[in-house]
Amino acid sequence: MVAGATSxxxxxxxxxxxxxxxxVLADMRDATRATGQGFSSYSFLNPxxxxxxxxxSALNYFAPWNILIGTGIxxxxxxxxxxxxxxxxxxxxxxxxxxxIALAFWLTRSLITPIRSIQxxxxxxxxxxxxxxxxxxxxxxxxxxxxxxxxxxSELRG
Numbered sequence: 001m002v003a004g005a006t007s008x009x010x011x012x013x014x015x016x017x018x019x020x021x022x023x024v025l026a027d028m029r030d031a032t033r034a035t036g037q038g039f040s041s042y043s044f045l046n047p048x049x050x051x052x053x054x055x056x057s058a059l060n061y062f063a064p065w066n067i068l069i070g071t072g073i074x075x076x077x078x079x080x081x082x083x084x085x086x087x088x089x090x091x092x093x094x095x096x097x098x099x100x101i102a103l104a105f106w107l108t109r110s111l112i113t114p115i116r117s118i119q120x121x122x123x124x125x126x127x128x129x130x131x132x133x134x135x136x137x138x139x140x141x142x143x144x145x146x147x148x149x150x151x152x153x154s155e156l157r158g
Contacts, residue, residue: 013025018042018043018044019043019052020042020043022042022043024040024042025068027040027042028040028057028059028068028070029068031059032059032060032061032068036060036061036063037058037059037060037061038058038059039056039057039058039059040056040057040059040070041054041055041056041057042054042055042057043055044072044074046074046076046077048074048077049076053074053075053076054074054075054076055072055073055074055075056072056073056075057070057071057072058070058071058072110138111142114134114136114138114142114143114146115142117134117135117136117146118134118136118142118145118146118149120132120134121133121134121146121149121150121153122134122149125149125153130153130156130157131153131157132153133150133153134146134149134150
């Protein structure tokens with residue numbers, strides 16, 4: 001049985017050769033001779049592209065009926081699928097990298113802003129200005145340092 005073009009039904013493939021002159025059926029028989037299964041490649045018209053392309057077929061020999069059963073796929077189709085996967089992977093990597101860069105900028109900003117505020121307040125205290133306060137509203141370690149600095153300057157003011 002041949003799936004596909006009805007013009008091939010009822011015809012013998014015993015002498016069929018691909019465009020490179022390779023005997024397709026003989027190669028298929030040779031591929032399955034040792035173990036009853038195997039792979040064979042040949043050139044064949046790809047109906048999707050309308051061009052001839054390399055096709056790889058997986059084959060099984062069914063001894064009770066003395067037939068080969070096989071299915072094939074075009075290398076062009078595999079390459080197309082691989083390139084789609086590569087493209088999708090690259091796009092995903094770009095999106096993840098962009099998110100990580102945005103997260104890094106946000107984390108950097110959330111650390112640098114309070115540190116600069118504390119540094120500025122300490123510089124003013126070093127100049128003798130005890131009325132300065134560090135403007136940090138976070139409850140983390142930087143917030144505690146700013147709160148302690150503000151409490152210290154308040155105590156020094158009297």
